[in-house]
Amino acid sequence: MGQTLAEKILSQKAGRRVEAGELVVVEVDQVMVVDSIAGSFIRRLEYLEASPRYPERVSIVIDHVAPAANLEVAKAQKEIREWAGRHGVRVFDVGRGVCHQVLMEEGLAQPGWIVVGSDSHSTTYGAVAAFGTGMGATDVALAAASGRTWLRVPETVKVVFRGRLPKGVTAKDAALEMVRLLGADGATYMAVEIHLLEGAEGLTLGERMTLANLTVEAGAKAGLVVPSGEVLARYEVPPWLFPDPEARYAKTLEIDLSALTPRVSVPFYVDNVHEVTAVKGKRVDQVFIGTCTNGRIEDLRAAAEVLRGRKVAPGVRLLVIPASSQVLEEAARDGTLLTLLEAGATIGTPGCGPCMGRHMGVLAPGEVCVSTSNRNFRGRMGAPDAEIYLASPRVAAASAVAGYLTTPEELEEAHA
Amino acid sequence: MPRVFKFGDQINTDDILPGKYAPFMVGEDRFHLYAFAHLRPGFAEEVRPGDILVFGRNTGLGSSREYAPEALKKLGIRVVIAKSYARIFFRNLVNLGIVPFESEEVVDALEDGDLVELDLERGVLQRGGERFQLRPPPPFLLEALKEGSLLEYYKKHGRFPGE
Numbered sequence: 001m002g003q004t005l006a007e008k009i010l011s012q013k014a015g016r017r018v019e020a021g022e023l024v025v026v027e028v029d030q031v032m033v034v035d036s037i038a039g040s041f042i043r044r045l046e047y048l049e050a051s052p053r054y055p056e057r058v059s060i061v062i063d064h065v066a067p068a069a070n071l072e073v074a075k076a077q078k079e080i081r082e083w084a085g086r087h088g089v090r091v092f093d094v095g096r097g098v099c100h101q102v103l104m105e106e107g108l109a110q111p112g113w114i115v116v117g118s119d120s121h122s123t124t125y126g127a128v129a130a131f132g133t134g135m136g137a138t139d140v141a142l143a144a145a146s147g148r149t150w151l152r153v154p155e156t157v158k159v160v161f162r163g164r165l166p167k168g169v170t171a172k173d174a175a176l177e178m179v180r181l182l183g184a185d186g187a188t189y190m191a192v193e194i195h196l197l198e199g200a201e202g203l204t205l206g207e208r209m210t211l212a213n214l215t216v217e218a219g220a221k222a223g224l225v226v227p228s229g230e231v232l233a234r235y236e237v238p239p240w241l242f243p244d245p246e247a248r249y250a251k252t253l254e255i256d257l258s259a260l261t262p263r264v265s266v267p268f269y270v271d272n273v274h275e276v277t278a279v280k281g282k283r284v285d286q287v288f289i290g291t292c293t294n295g296r297i298e299d300l301r302a303a304a305e306v307l308r309g310r311k312v313a314p315g316v317r318l319l320v321i322p323a324s325s326q327v328l329e330e331a332a333r334d335g336t337l338l339t340l341l342e343a344g345a346t347i348g349t350p351g352c353g354p355c356m357g358r359h360m361g362v363l364a365p366g367e368v369c370v371s372t373s374n375r376n377f378r379g380r381m382g383a384p385d386a387e388i389y390l391a392s393p394r395v396a397a398a399s400a401v402a403g404y405l406t407t408p409e410e411l412e413e414a415h416a
Numbered sequence: 417m418p419r420v421f422k423f424g425d426q427i428n429t430d431d432i433l434p435g436k437y438a439p440f441m442v443g444e445d446r447f448h449l450y451a452f453a454h455l456r457p458g459f460a461e462e463v464r465p466g467d468i469l470v471f472g473r474n475t476g477l478g479s480s481r482e483y484a485p486e487a488l489k490k491l492g493i494r495v496v497i498a499k500s501y502a503r504i505f506f507r508n509l510v511n512l513g514i515v516p517f518e519s520e521e522v523v524d525a526l527e528d529g530d531l532v533e534l535d536l537e538r539g540v541l542q543r544g545g546e547r548f549q550l551r552p553p554p555p556f557l558l559e560a561l562k563e564g565s566l567l568e569y570y571k572k573h574g575r576f577p578g579e
Contacts, residue, residue, distance in 0.1 A: 025579050039440050048571050076440040120480040134504050136482030138511035150576045185474040189503050356435035377430040384454040
């Protein structure tokens with residue numbers, strides 16, 4: 001019987017051949033903790049009277065509310081720095097960026113690794129075929145203390161992407177289409193194994209991160225992209241790190257990239273996905289370009305391309321928050337930043353920003369936001385009746401210019 | 417007698433505890449007071465220790481924030497019943513020692529405000545003369561529950577249940 005990519009990784013780590021359904025306790029290569037969980041994480045280790053077993057395998061990222069928004073947060077972040085200093089644990093401090101982006105940039109997620117993170121979008125590490133999975137404070141604390149974690153070997157949904165994206169259509173549109181087809185609980189308890197074929201193997205590392213990031217919105221435990229293209233060129237991929245041709249899947253889904261159009265996820269569920277044309281004209285108060293889903297340099301460039309020579313519509317706020325300090329530096333070097341500023345964008349400190357409604361860009365009652373993030377739940381970015389529409393950076397930028405939901409192509413036509 | 421608080425399908429972690437009320441935003445001694453702040457204002461004042469929360473499908477989708485179920489635990493919730501759970505939330509419940517029962521039939525039968533009694537280990541739920549059978553918790557969870565939570569179990573035994 002063949003094995004899926006998830007079964008391959010967990011077998012390698014368990015030191016024996018395992019199959020879906022088994023419970024295993026495995027060594028963890030990296031434990032990622034974000035600022036919003038760090039207090040609970042530290043408290044749990046103190047309760048255990050434990051230090052991290054392998055301090056070099058623990059990373060704390062101050063990104064969810066960075067810089068501190070109030071006194072409670074400031075105290076919590078001070079505690080992180082002091083505790084980490086005592087235990088020799090690395091901290092990526094205010095301004096370094098969003099946890100998943102930072103860990104990828106720092107090489108702290110590698111093909112075949114198990115990375116557990118205190119953030120649900122830890123599936124992002126699957127872009128390089130690392131088994132990345134989100135967990136709560138107890139799990140990350142136990143993983144730090146013991147160096148291990150318990151996992152049920154997941155069944156796998158196979159998602160095959162074929163062909164090339166048409167001009168103006170992005171990996172975000174492909175990811176939203178995947179979530180629509182799977183449904184918000186279509187992959188619960190399962191791994192999503194992404195195969196890129198017939199031109200789709202040309203998707204970049206950043207685009208793979210966007211796909212892997214969104215798999216958790218279908219409930220996935222991990223979103224593993226089968227190594228190809230840029231990942232094979234840039235990473236050391238062990239020869240065993242591929243699924244067997246005769247591996248067994250719970251279900252298989254095929255998506256033809258060449259037939260896709262721009263997508264938007266409509267409040268209040270991520271799987272409520274439509275073509276942008278279906279909601280075209282919806283008034284917009286705020287546009288947010290950033291987050292672990294779409295805050296990379298290529299996303300900022302895509303937005304700048306749409307915004308070049310144009311201005312944000314009166315009454316609309318455009319927030320751009322680069323996913324990391326590296327992204328910000330690159331945007332400064334190549335002129336992207338200036339284009340964004342000239343269009344009227346407000347630039348925020350690299351980090352998660354307003355994605356979960358804690359600071360920088362909280363929505364007032366009745367307001368509408370187009371966001372490049374990954375969640376549009378009720379009340380997430382502020383008022384319970386504020387609406388969040390999820391879209392690609394291109395659609396977000398075009399909507400900022402128009403003042404209503406639209407695509408860059410429609411914008412051209414309107415001004416032609 | 418424990419009361420039933422009933423919620424719908426797809427109740428996410430932002431519904432259970434909005435992100436802006438995370439412990440590190442409002443303090444570790446206060447965050448639980450904001451449970452269901454948007455969805456059911458006044459819940460934290462109304463609920464009593466031992467009450468039972470009932471949910472529909474895909475319960476707890478969204479964030480990995482363990483302080484969402486932890487807020488419920490601080491309010492004295494020890495049992496939830498749902499049609500189904502999102503993975504991280506299910507795991508967090510188990511780790512905290514809150515028993516996540518799963519049953520379409522029981523969820524459909526129960527109404528908000530019902531008075532019920534539950535034999536947790538045997539999974540027997542009673543409402544007046546009516547008796548419902550829930551699948552008892554798996555051994556992994558029962559073993560951890562004996563110590564209260566997975567953390568307490570690990571502290572006492574230095575290993576994971578079943579290891």
